[in-house]
Amino acid sequence: MEKTAKFITINISHTVEILAAVIIGWTVVKTFIAYFIPLKKRYTAEQVRVQFGSAVAIALELLLGADVLATAVAPSWNDIGQLTAIAILRTALNYFLSKELKEISNETS
Template sequence: MTSLHGQAESAVINAVLWLKLGVETVGATIIALGILTAGWLLVKALVKRQTADFTAIRLALARYLALALEFQLGADILSTAIAPSWEQIGKLGAIAVIRTALNYFLSREMREERHEASPEEEVVSRVEG
């Protein structure tokens, strides 16, 4: 017979694993929506022959990717709550650092392109409209 402590620990681990799976699924769904949205905007721009610069479409995709990275980082943090070894914690830490760096540089690029893309936003509003 297992102890009450062991059962509680097992229940918490299972709950965290399910929560992690849910958070990862939300992140993957956001990426898929971003790809579909950017693809749709690209097709509309190509049909309307507005191919001068695709910065605004890249920014639209980047917003989705940045949000998805936040969810994926959240899933990584959940994993550290139940990581059974220092080796696994180290791997999760490395993944978290990589995702955080990606998010930082993606956010910085979006900020820079937003400043450069003022006339471009008119193109996106015409494409989206």
């Protein structure tokens, strides 16, 4: 039963990691198009930053969830320590990114 649970959680974790990478990749393409290719609707640099930053924040949350899933079944103390360090770093990054995005949004409104 433990093997099955570990297999399922690891595969879900990898799927979530891939989803986060796809979100970032798609956002990079959208950012490139919005910033460098002139279209009917021209985005300001702040709007592009907010869109890109929001996608990065979502990806960070997904990656944190994937890490939690990866260590959910029978983790060792080493796994728990690594997860703690990763969670602290990603949460701090997400916090400051969200704070900056709010400031940019307030300036542009």
